[in-house]
Amino acid sequence: MIRRARATLITCSLTLLVAVLGGGSTAHADAATPPGKVDSYVYEGSTADFPYMVYTPSSYDPKEPMPLVVAAHGCMTRADQFMGATNFNEVAEREGFVVLYPDVEQAVADLPQPLKRCWRFYDVTTYQRDQGHAAAMANMTKRVMEQRSIDSERVYMAGTSAGGFMTAAMAAAYPELFAAVSIVAGGGYNDGGCLGPLPGLPVEVMAASARDEMGDNARVVPRMAMGGAGDLAIPPNCAAKSFFQGLRTNNLVLGDSQTSPISLEPASSRRESNPGGYDSTVETYLDPDGCVVGERWLIDEMGHFWPGGPADEEWSNFTDPKGPSGAEASWAFFKRYEKSETSMPCAEAPARPAEPKCAKRQVMLALPKRTKSPRVTVNGKKVRSRLVKGKVRVWLPSGDRDRTVVVIKAKRKKTGKSVKRRVAFKGCGPRPAKL
Secondary structure (H helix, E strand, O other): OOHHHHHHHHHHHHHHHHHHOOOOOOOOOOOOOOOOOOEEEEEEEOOOEEEEEEEEEEOEEEEEEEEEEEEOOOOOOOOOHHHHHHHHHHHHHHHOOOOEEEEOOOOOOOOOOOOOOOOOOOOOHHHOOHHHHHHHHHHHHHHHHHOEEEEEEEEEEEEHHHHHHHHHHHHOOOOOOEEEEEEEEEOOOOOOOHHHHOOOOOHHHHHHHHOOOHHHOOOOEEEEEEEOOOOOOOEEEHHHHHHHHHHHHHHHHHHOOOOOOOEEEEEEEEEEOOHHHHOEEEEEEEEOOEEEEEEEEEEEEOOOEEEEEOOOOOHHHOOOOOOOHHHHHHHHHHOOHHHHOOOOOOEEEEOOOOOOOOEEEEEEEOOOOEEEEEEEEOOOEOOOOOEEEEEEEEEEOOOOOOOEEEEEEEEOOOOOOOEEEEEEEOOOOOOOOOO
């Protein structure tokens, strides 16, 4: 009877969510897109198949592992719609990370509203390791880590609405996978009941249950939460618990208290201006060493949407472009962390050295006529080179340079006389050779 009552309350609240968001778009227009690549796959689970999409930025190099962001949609939304509505691809292209957009199995996609395409946040097994949607999400993440060259220290998850509940589940059930998480307009661990008129689980119970679920894999998982002050689908108490459950669970990882050593009071609070859109209040929470371990955004006026997506009418059911960019804010939070560095005293990873202005690459240049045995320097330093069909392949080094000067010294085939060719380029040099 209790379970049936809980399900009824959740269904009523999801019906309100349908009224807030509408039924969802059914087409994906070909708007201007980043130059990376989008691939579609299917994870074949033991009981169901789960489709997923992967965005790979144009800068991807299998020899240089990239971070991965798992982006989980809400109810009545497909993976391709979430991709179009969030602007994660644009941020990934600029910052250099891969994005996984997981989707639900066909049986859930075929459910009537309001449960259509929802991750099963209302099912207790969703919050347990090796069960249901949690297992599917973990396996899709691991599959992408095999399909792409991914830095396992920098895997993150962001989710909205039902995907936000899913993100809270994954932080507890699979803490060894995710360095940090971001919950947008969603709820905390096993707290689907908070969507009804009742308050749901006490945050202390949620935090303790999440810590128990972590088991031997327990570690501090930094958490960001974002939500709109006008959200009619996620009650304020539910949204607040989505954040504080994470802080309390982190404290239980560190000791026996839910309220220390990480303070439940913000170390700072600022107003974030967004000209022409909604301003936000941003609270920052620090660990004992003064490093950021939590961030909470309350967005003025915004309803139940992903914040700061495209202004195109196609995405109006999913995003409010007047909000601050959820993709930008999530990535700014994520990039502070590496999985093995979130233990105390400081959760933030040491600053990585700045990427060189010019990346390593290979170029093809013409040799002086009738010559052999070339030797090549770039800005006065000898570099690797090789003859290829009458031309010379040159390995340009990485580094910070505004001008690239290539000098080729070779010998005449008949006389052995030395000859030299000098070519200069602005910036990092000519376009890479086709390998």
